[in-house]
């Protein structure tokens with residue numbers, strides 16, 4: 001008896017940003033193994049019969065990656081249709097590659113469904129295009145958090161690209177990031193926007209200059225956009241998560 005695992009990008013929060021394929025696979029899931037950032041509106045699309053397993057990594061309550069890998073293999077070997085729901089895109093700082101490798105090694109059938117990454121969707125939800133003709137011709141997505149022992153990022157070189165820098169997981173290290181980018185040549189008045197919980201009903205946007213970032217209150221989870229485009233505020237849409245009731249059911 002052999003099951004199947006779908007590694008699915010759940011997008012940044014708003015359920016309407018799921019792909020059609022994600023919705024179709026969710027609808028037939030026996031088990032949904034999900035991250036902390038996957039919202040109630042998305043989980044509400046799983047069948048009521050599906051078992052929901054929260055393996056979200058939270059401060060003070062980490063779920064070791066090896067345990068998640070082993071759980072996916074175990075569930076698939078029980079013949080289950082497993083949906084592994086990860087925030088944003090599974091392959092953008094989502095450790096989706098590690099899970100895919102583990103399934104590969106265990107000879108478990110799996111597929112990967114890309115999702116809308118918060119790196120682009122959170123800025124868009126705040127009215128910020130990450131590239132803009134004649135303003136920014138490049139966008140670099142970086143992590144602001146390196147695990148112990150990892151090679152540090154070369155922030156000073158990033159400052160020289162002259163494009164947009166989108167930082168994920170950068171809230172705690174924002175002071176260091178701003179200092180390094182300024183030391184690398186970015187102007188102190190470079191516009192910055194921090195978008196917290198982008199595309200959800202709790203979205204919050206804070207704007208400042210690069211030299212004000214350290215002293216500006218920003219809370220996780222947020223995407224920090226650094227560059228001229230961060231000053232833009234184009235039209236946005238209203239998140240549909242407002243239509244999801246507290247118990248997770250859809251109200252329309």
Ligand SMILES: C[S@@+](CC[C@H](N)C(=O)[O-])C[C@H]1O[C@@H](n2cnc3c(N)ncnc32)[C@H](O)[C@@H]1O
Pocket residue numbers: 012013037086087088089090091092093094116117118119122167168169170195196197198199200220221222223
């Ligand atoms: C472990 S990374 C996962 C990124 C995810 N795979 C993606 O493609 O969006 C988690 C970080 O993504 C960012 N993030 C995820 N969802 C977000 C949202 N709705 N609004 C703002 N930032 C978000 C935050 O920087 C958060 O700390």
